[in-house]
Amino acid sequence: GQNIDQPTEMTATEGAIVQINCTYQTSGFNGLFWYQQHAGEAPTFLSYNVLDGLEEKGRFSSFLSRSKGYSYLLLKELQMKDSASYLCAVRDWGRALTFGSGTRLQVQP
């Protein structure tokens, strides 16, 4: 089975940098995903890591360490529209994703 942990809530200031951590324990691993979900909307894909290291996509970066069962999502130059929940999800050897409970990020002016 899978066990995924991430902080429940975080607060940050507009223009700042925030790091959202995710730790996981899994019986099989075939990739880690980050999704963004605004209130009342569907999750949307942000990033994917399957090998160790950092993947950068504009203001968003995601890091993975498979040996430590650890990932983080880094958001730079925070904007008010970044206020949302951020979901960490792990894929096993099938195609199914197991999602963490999500981290609700509040960006303040």
Added chain:
Amino acid sequence: DAGVIQSPRHEVTEMGQEVTLRCKPISGHNSLFWYRQTMMRGLELLIYFNNNVPIDDSGMPEDRFSAKMPNASFSTLKIQPSEPRDSAVYFCASSPGTSGRSTDTQYFGPGTRLTVL
């Protein structure tokens, strides 16, 4: 291109009634997933199909829930009879279904918000 389409967007029903949720995946995608999201339990996988065949239904709560995928462009999730604890947002997602170490990203539909009174 159209994304994943779900209907209805909102459904309010009374306990004991049958509920049918519908999903049209992205054209060309081979895998389809049904999820349920609640405040208490987060986003949970109910069932997924690959090439119209159910692969893993271990997340289906009980016999009151059933899912079908009669063809590559349509799937249904049925709850019969419905109960108040089934109230949740139900998401359908699809992915290309490629194998190996590929992204095979899942794209979510807008969801159906179900309220069972």
